[in-house]
Amino acid sequence: MDFPMFHLDWLNDRFLIAMIAIIHVFINHGLAVGFIPYITWLEQKGVRMAGTSSITNSEWDELVYRKMKVAFIITTTLGAMTGVGIWFSAGLISPSSIGSLIRVFYFAWFVEWLTFVTEVVLIMIYFLIWKQSNRSLKAKIRHIRFGWFLSVFSWITMCIIVSILGFMMDPGNWNTDHSLISGFTNPIYLPQLFFRTPTAMVLGGVFGMLLTTLFTARNAAWRNTALKYGARWILCWAPVSLVAAIIYYKAMPEAMRENMSTAVGTMEFAQYYDLLRYMIPASVSLVAVLGIATWIRPRAIRMWMVLIPCVAAFGFLGIFERVREFIRKPYVIGGYMYSNLLREEDYPLFKRDGLLKYATYATAGKVTPENKLSTGRDVFMLSCSRCHTTNGINSIVYVFERLYGPGKPLDENSMAAYIPNMHNGRTYMPPFPGNQEELGALVAYIKHLQLTGESLEGAQSAGVTVNPDNNMNLAEHITDTTQSK
Amino acid sequence: MNHMLTLLQATTPVPRDIPLALPLPEWLLVVLLVVSFLAHIIFVNLMLGGSILTLWAQIKGMKDKEYDTLAYEIAKTITVNKSLAVVLGVAPLLSINVLYTVYFYSANALTGLMWILIIPLVTAAFLLTYLHKYAWHKLEHNKGLHISILALAVLIFLFIPLIFLTNINLMLFPEKWGTVKGFMDALVLPNVFPRYLHFLCASLAVTGLFLFWYLGRKRYPFETHFTTITRYDIRKRMYALALGVSLFQFVLGPLVLITLPAKGVRWNLVAVILCGATAALPAMYWMWKGITGKPEDIGRNFKKVVAAMTLTVLLMASGRHVYRSNALAPHKKLMAEKTKAFELLSAEARKHPAPEGAASGVTAARPVAPGAAVFQANCASCHKKEGRLVGPPVTEMVSIYQGNVPGLKKWIRQPGKKRADYPQMPGFPQLSEQELSILTDYILSVK
Numbered sequence: 001m002d003f004p005m006f007h008l009d010w011l012n013d014r015f016l017i018a019m020i021a022i023i024h025v026f027i028n029h030g031l032a033v034g035f036i037p038y039i040t041w042l043e044q045k046g047v048r049m050a051g052t053s054s055i056t057n058s059e060w061d062e063l064v065y066r067k068m069k070v071a072f073i074i075t076t077t078l079g080a081m082t083g084v085g086i087w088f089s090a091g092l093i094s095p096s097s098i099g100s101l102i103r104v105f106y107f108a109w110f111v112e113w114l115t116f117v118t119e120v121v122l123i124m125i126y127f128l129i130w131k132q133s134n135r136s137l138k139a140k141i142r143h144i145r146f147g148w149f150l151s152v153f154s155w156i157t158m159c160i161i162v163s164i165l166g167f168m169m170d171p172g173n174w175n176t177d178h179s180l181i182s183g184f185t186n187p188i189y190l191p192q193l194f195f196r197t198p199t200a201m202v203l204g205g206v207f208g209m210l211l212t213t214l215f216t217a218r219n220a221a222w223r224n225t226a227l228k229y230g231a232r233w234i235l236c237w238a239p240v241s242l243v244a245a246i247i248y249y250k251a252m253p254e255a256m257r258e259n260m261s262t263a264v265g266t267m268e269f270a271q272y273y274d275l276l277r278y279m280i281p282a283s284v285s286l287v288a289v290l291g292i293a294t295w296i297r298p299r300a301i302r303m304w305m306v307l308i309p310c311v312a313a314f315g316f317l318g319i320f321e322r323v324r325e326f327i328r329k330p331y332v333i334g335g336y337m338y339s340n341l342l343r344e345e346d347y348p349l350f351k352r353d354g355l356l357k358y359a360t361y362a363t364a365g366k367v368t369p370e371n372k373l374s375t376g377r378d379v380f381m382l383s384c385s386r387c388h389t390t391n392g393i394n395s396i397v398y399v400f401e402r403l404y405g406p407g408k409p410l411d412e413n414s415m416a417a418y419i420p421n422m423h424n425g426r427t428y429m430p431p432f433p434g435n436q437e438e439l440g441a442l443v444a445y446i447k448h449l450q451l452t453g454e455s456l457e458g459a460q461s462a463g464v465t466v467n468p469d470n471n472m473n474l475a476e477h478i479t480d481t482t483q484s485k
Numbered sequence: 486m487n488h489m490l491t492l493l494q495a496t497t498p499v500p501r502d503i504p505l506a507l508p509l510p511e512w513l514l515v516v517l518l519v520v521s522f523l524a525h526i527i528f529v530n531l532m533l534g535g536s537i538l539t540l541w542a543q544i545k546g547m548k549d550k551e552y553d554t555l556a557y558e559i560a561k562t563i564t565v566n567k568s569l570a571v572v573l574g575v576a577p578l579l580s581i582n583v584l585y586t587v588y589f590y591s592a593n594a595l596t597g598l599m600w601i602l603i604i605p606l607v608t609a610a611f612l613l614t615y616l617h618k619y620a621w622h623k624l625e626h627n628k629g630l631h632i633s634i635l636a637l638a639v640l641i642f643l644f645i646p647l648i649f650l651t652n653i654n655l656m657l658f659p660e661k662w663g664t665v666k667g668f669m670d671a672l673v674l675p676n677v678f679p680r681y682l683h684f685l686c687a688s689l690a691v692t693g694l695f696l697f698w699y700l701g702r703k704r705y706p707f708e709t710h711f712t713t714i715t716r717y718d719i720r721k722r723m724y725a726l727a728l729g730v731s732l733f734q735f736v737l738g739p740l741v742l743i744t745l746p747a748k749g750v751r752w753n754l755v756a757v758i759l760c761g762a763t764a765a766l767p768a769m770y771w772m773w774k775g776i777t778g779k780p781e782d783i784g785r786n787f788k789k790v791v792a793a794m795t796l797t798v799l800l801m802a803s804g805r806h807v808y809r810s811n812a813l814a815p816h817k818k819l820m821a822e823k824t825k826a827f828e829l830l831s832a833e834a835r836k837h838p839a840p841e842g843a844a845s846g847v848t849a850a851r852p853v854a855p856g857a858a859v860f861q862a863n864c865a866s867c868h869k870k871e872g873r874l875v876g877p878p879v880t881e882m883v884s885i886y887q888g889n890v891p892g893l894k895k896w897i898r899q900p901g902k903k904r905a906d907y908p909q910m911p912g913f914p915q916l917s918e919q920e921l922s923i924l925t926d927y928i929l930s931v932k
Binding site: 002003004005006016020069073076077078080081082084085087088089091092095096098099100102103104106107109110113116117120121124128345346348349351352353358360361402403404405414417418419420421422424426427435458459460461462463464465466467470471472474475476478479 | 496497498499500501502503505506507508509564565568569571572573574575576578579582583586587589590591593594595596597598600601603604605607608611612615619662663664665666667668670818819820822823826827830831833834835838839861862863865866867874875906908911913915
């Protein structure tokens with residue numbers, strides 16, 4: 001309520017953050033954490049394969065180098081920019097929460113930033129001096145050692161990020177203990193880390209095999225060997241990933257129960273959670289089949305045969321991320337701030353005096369019969385728009401029609417009876433923050449939306465209206481009274 | 486009334502700040518912001534200046550092969566500098582987020598679409614620079630296409646700083662927030678374009694000095710790359726570039742100062758800026774001597790030039806900060822007062838909340854039986870006594886569960902799916918056994 005509300009009325013605001021974040025996680029896990037050890041391992045094989053007369057097998061080394069080049073280009077462009085993009089999108093959509101988190105966890109982020117800088121510098125060194133270090137065996141061995149060092153380093157970076165994600169979801173500790181340690185002691189921290197590690201390795205391996213099929217001709221000399229090594233890599237990690245996935249899967253409802261102050265199992269969570277039951281065995285067995293088939297008949301492997309398990313493995317990780325997201329609702333910061341960006345502790349004030357009175361941007365500070373629609377829109381923007389659109393994805397009209405029957409005219413009284421209690425049955429939503437009149441305005445606006453199909457523009461195109469009852473004059477009044485005391 | 490406040494108009498929004506303490510003393514955060522921003526912007530300068538110079542050299546290289554080589558040599562630096570520019574950008578982003586939370590995010594939201602477009606645009610530009618670098622030999626015979634790839638990247642690189650400047654500028658003027666509708670409105674606020682040109686010239690100057698060192702250093706195998714161009718030629722050109730744009734800054738600088746809205750211009754600002762400009766004078770003199778002096782002496786004063794220019798840049802960056810804090814001081818003060826007042830109100834309301842039910846569908850005046858209260862809070866949004874709301878009416882529940890309290894309790898805890906044309910009912914495992922009992926008693930008593 002203190003920030004202009006950026007709003008994407010078709011795509012849905014949460015979707016924007018989720019899309020950027022998931023691309024980032026894919027690249028981080030599949031092309032850095034899991035990929036670099038795989039590449040280093042192959043680079044080392046090249047040195048072993050070469051006879052005593054040469055430093056490395058140059059054709060093999062060239063193949064491994066080209067694979068690394070792909071990862072290098074993607075991580076330093078899309079990977080780095082989506083990392084920044086998570087910040088940008090969170091700042092647009094959830095400014096109060098990200099602003100609060102940065103104040104409290106400034107050091108955590110600073111450390112995270114330092115590791116991030118180091119990682120980028122190390123990746124650049126590793127890739128850019130590759131060719132130079134082929135000049136002597138000593139340099140090559142140093143380069144390989146550097147690769148292992150980089151692998152460990154990217155893994156540590158991941159550990160820190162997972163912890164940051166952990167304390168953002170942990171309600172109990174926010175109010176009492178604002179420290180990074182609470183992220184490491186979060187009940188799903190270890191299961192999550194244990195899951196991410198082998199899964200990243202599998203992703204890296206499958207992606208590497210995909211590149212092998214792309215970069216080598218069907219009858220090329222090293223293709224079969226490269227594929228077989230890839231198969232060995234993924235067959236090694238897939239069982240660990242399976243076990244870790246099951247452990248994580250089991251730990252999730254527990255975390256869900258601990259993190260949500262109210263209830264377990266919402267419908268949506270349950271749906272995704274059920275999906276995982278099929279996703280885990282399906283994608284792991286696809287990967288295993290690929291590994292075994294390659295092991296037996298590398299010659300028969302085509303690009304598409306690798307592409308399918310590759311997509312499945314990324315999908316597998318994606319669904320896990322989606323399910324994890326649920327653990328945070330209805331809070332953005334557990335126990336402190338709801339997803340609508342309002343603090344839990346301010347609710348009594350809003351309920352008593354109304355939400356609009358304290359909103360910096362609103363068409364009016366009070367609901368009247370004349371301004372019902374515009375104030376209803378303000379109330380919607382302030383209390384529902386972070387998760388609902390008017391007519392797009394997860395639209396408010398659609399969710400109400402699903403309740404009361406598709407296409408039927410919505411009834412204001414029924415909606416007004418539903419909304420103040422919705423957080424009891426639908427625990428992923430925060431309680432309605434406003435007073436009785438604001439509730440009336442909100443349902444009138446929703447009804448109006450159903451009738452007109454009107455859309456709602458965010459501050460990025462419509463600008464903002466400064467609340468006439470809450471602007472400079474009021475602020476000066478406050479200053480004057482505090483000074484005269 | 487405080488006279489400083491009269492500078493702000495009545496329609497100025499006064500939001501509340503995030504009511505949490507700063508993680509570090511404010512001055513330390515300011516130092517971190519200024520220093521880390523400098524590190525970031527130097528690499529941005531090198532990325533932008535480097536790509537512009539590559540484009541220039543490559544176009545020239547269509548006639549003279551040596552320049553094509555020069556372009557390739559400069560191009561190799563862009564991809565490294567751009568990676569550093571991005572990672573080093575995160576620290577100032579963190580610090581500005583902490584110091585100017587409300588101002589920065591408000592400006593971001595008001596220009597939101599363009600702001601978020603930075604991500605795909607920069608990604609695309611980065612990919613183009615890689616394509617340009619790695620396709621150098623493949624596209625040897627298709628120079629037109631090859632140069633267009635770079636030209637496109639340069640265009641994007643030229644546009645991105647404009648988005649940043651627009652934001653940084655907009656955040657200084659809360660009194661404008663109510664009038665801005667989208668990026669274009671914010672772009673045309675005074676001062677954006679002069680500052681932009683100022684920045685472009687700085688990029689060229691920094692890049693000139695960087696390449697003077699990079700291509701001129703002893704370890705660089707200059708003679709294996711070039712035959713007709715000499716090390717001296719390049720160094721002289723780079724000095725000339727740096728000197729030329731620095732001279733031009735003496736025209737642009739005052740223009741930036743004049744177009745700055747008056748509210749933050751004070752003596753402290755003018756003093757810092759003048760010191761910065763003065764520090765540049767000896768650097769320019771040494772460059773001039775290098776260019777006009779003997780070829781073997783051209784690099785003699787380089788370290789001094791860099792030192793003086795670094796001082797200039799530091800002072801200019803501090804000037805930026807001085808203006809920012811001057812301009813926002815009155816508004817920040819109001820915001821702090823308002824935040825404090827709100828916190829008091831909120832604490833008071835927590836102690837004396839409005840009576841329960843005031844916001845729910847019931848009229849609060851009528852006293853309710855406890856069972857009915859549980860029903861109101863949890864079930865009334867979907868069930869009413871008679872007729873379908875979201876779920877079936879209470880009368881129907883009574884007819885199904887009369888004499889089967891455990892069955893009813895089980896349903897409430899974990900509802901099944903019965904009626905095909907109804908949505909799924911949520912479960913209520915959070916209700917205590919006692920609440921459940923009074924609730925079921927209440928339901929089954931309804932006639």
